[in-house]
Amino acid sequence: MISFSIHKTLQTSIGKMPLDISCEIPKGQLAAVYGASGAGKTTMLRILAGLLAPETGKINIGSEVWLDTARKINLPTQKRNIGIVFQDYALFPNMAVRRNLEYALENGHDNKVVDELLEIMELGQLSSRYPDTLSGGQKQRVALARALVRKPTLLLLDEPLSALDNDMRAKLQDHILQVHRHYELTTILVSHDISEVFKMCDKIFVLENGLITKEGTPTEIFANQQVSGKFQFTGEVLSIEKEDIVYVVSVLINNSIVKVVAVEDDIVNLKQGDRVLVFTKAFNPIIRKIEY
Amino acid sequence: MIDLEPLWITCKLALVTTAILLVISIPIANWLANSKNRLKLIVEALVSMPLVLPPSVLGFYFLMAFGPAHGFGHFLEHYFNARLVFSFSGLVVASVIYSLPFMVHPIQSGLSGLSPHLMEASFSLGKSRIETLFKVLLPNIKPSLLTGIVLAFAHTIGEFGVVLMIGGNIPGQTRVASIAIYDEVEAMNYHNANIYAFILFATTFVILLTVYFVNHRYAITKQL
Numbered sequence: 001m002i003s004f005s006i007h008k009t010l011q012t013s014i015g016k017m018p019l020d021i022s023c024e025i026p027k028g029q030l031a032a033v034y035g036a037s038g039a040g041k042t043t044m045l046r047i048l049a050g051l052l053a054p055e056t057g058k059i060n061i062g063s064e065v066w067l068d069t070a071r072k073i074n075l076p077t078q079k080r081n082i083g084i085v086f087q088d089y090a091l092f093p094n095m096a097v098r099r100n101l102e103y104a105l106e107n108g109h110d111n112k113v114v115d116e117l118l119e120i121m122e123l124g125q126l127s128s129r130y131p132d133t134l135s136g137g138q139k140q141r142v143a144l145a146r147a148l149v150r151k152p153t154l155l156l157l158d159e160p161l162s163a164l165d166n167d168m169r170a171k172l173q174d175h176i177l178q179v180h181r182h183y184e185l186t187t188i189l190v191s192h193d194i195s196e197v198f199k200m201c202d203k204i205f206v207l208e209n210g211l212i213t214k215e216g217t218p219t220e221i222f223a224n225q226q227v228s229g230k231f232q233f234t235g236e237v238l239s240i241e242k243e244d245i246v247y248v249v250s251v252l253i254n255n256s257i258v259k260v261v262a263v264e265d266d267i268v269n270l271k272q273g274d275r276v277l278v279f280t281k282a283f284n285p286i287i288r289k290i291e292y
Numbered sequence: 293m294i295d296l297e298p299l300w301i302t303c304k305l306a307l308v309t310t311a312i313l314l315v316i317s318i319p320i321a322n323w324l325a326n327s328k329n330r331l332k333l334i335v336e337a338l339v340s341m342p343l344v345l346p347p348s349v350l351g352f353y354f355l356m357a358f359g360p361a362h363g364f365g366h367f368l369e370h371y372f373n374a375r376l377v378f379s380f381s382g383l384v385v386a387s388v389i390y391s392l393p394f395m396v397h398p399i400q401s402g403l404s405g406l407s408p409h410l411m412e413a414s415f416s417l418g419k420s421r422i423e424t425l426f427k428v429l430l431p432n433i434k435p436s437l438l439t440g441i442v443l444a445f446a447h448t449i450g451e452f453g454v455v456l457m458i459g460g461n462i463p464g465q466t467r468v469a470s471i472a473i474y475d476e477v478e479a480m481n482y483h484n485a486n487i488y489a490f491i492l493f494a495t496t497f498v499i500l501l502t503v504y505f506v507n508h509r510y511a512i513t514k515q516l
Binding site: 049050051076077078082083084086088090092093094103104106146147149150 | 407409410412413414415416417418419420427428431432
């Protein structure tokens with residue numbers, strides 16, 4: 001179990017904003033912190049990583065204490081067994097892919113884990129390439145592999161996929177899920193992308209203006225709870241076209257476009273780019289804007 | 293024929309100064325690039341002072357400080373039997389301070405230009421500040437290190453005022469090439485002055501050209 005409560009006053013463009021967060025995340029879960037930019041997500045992650053000190057707070061990882069301001073304990077980043085994946089990858093440009101991973105090894109450790117990670121992340125053929133010659137998706141896989149070399153107790157992902165295109169994103173989401181399960185990690189993903197959070201996470205914390213306003217499973221958070229569909233997907237509205245007396249709404253779900261028939265009442269609130277939930281009730285798919 | 297000794301002394305002074313500067317500038321630049329301490333501004337201003345101060349001002353204060361009649365100079369002479377004024381070691385100390393910004397600034401801007409995530413990623417992999425500095429940060433600012441080394445070297449070659457004030461003009465000890473030129477002109481030996489001047493001119497040109505060439509090449513290979 002990972003539990004933390006932290007308090008820090010943030011300086012933002014609109015003045016001071018208190019960041020007040022308490023969370024409990026069971027071991028082995030993939031939790032998301034979801035919120036708009038400026039809500040304090042990255043600050044929270046940096047405090048967990050020990051890169052930033054809160055004014056007051058506690059971080060307990062199982063029986064280990066990483067931070068306890070009351071007892072003046074604040075372990076430096078080096079002493080916290082974490083893996084971080086940054087948005088800009090932060091690969092070391094002077095080292096080839098394999099060296100980037102080996103750098104994370106502790107002295108004298110054998111590099112079997114490096115070989116294993118290169119294989120899982122499908123990086124074998126790239127192992128002697130330098131970061132500057134890799135694509136965004138390849139760099140992200142290297143960054144993820146490097147963060148796992150030390151078998152971290154806590155894996156922190158800071159908007160790891162926001163710079164990638166849709167195909168690459170879906171593939172990397174699978175990679176993240178795969179290693180999360182394979183290494184039995186406890187992972188915190190920071191993201192402002194609903195579909196990503198929805199697809200990947202066991203639990204979601206919604207962060208707004210420095211405070212956690214909601215927490216729960218993806219469906220509890222993003223879908224109206226009274227819906228009891230046989231199946232449901234989230235997607236993005238691509239277009240709304242009128243055909244005779246009904247409307248045809250094209251929705252992008254993962255990488256496929258689904259056409260859903262809707263009546264005028266259904267589309268009153270809808271516009272292109274909206275995130276929607278597509279589900280069946282009885283046999284008719286019904287479409288409804290996601291409120292959160 | 294001209295006396296080659298001043299050229300040798302110039303070269304030796306520039307080499308020793310550059311080596312010392314490289315060692316002391318890396319921690320200073322690293323601190324300046326990362327610190328949020330308020331003292332940082334004061335240190336930054338002090339490091340940059342030699343850029344704008346007339347060399348004679350620096351030379352004068354060195355003379356005062358290192359002279360055996362005053363505090364620090366007296367201390368050195370009394371306890372270590374060392375005298376920094378009018379000696380080669382004095383020249384080295386003065387040159388190090390005089391050329392400090394030329395080494396610190398490029399390294400500092402190189403380090404500031406790196407993504408802070410590089411350092412943080414290294415910390416998260418359990419590596420200390422020192423290991424991060426030498427294995428991750430410095431290897432990624434090679435052009436800045438080269439620029440610092442060459443500028444400090446070339447600037448020391450070009451020193452005149454400070455050297456004249458603190459070194460005097462002792463043949464074989466403190467008479468560097470720039471002083472030798474001044475001497476020859478004073479003695480109306482324009483031919484000899486011209487030879488010294490041309491050698492310094494050509495050397496500094498070649499050195500600077502090399503840096504720009506290497507850094508240009510580096511920028512191109514990085515783009516590919």
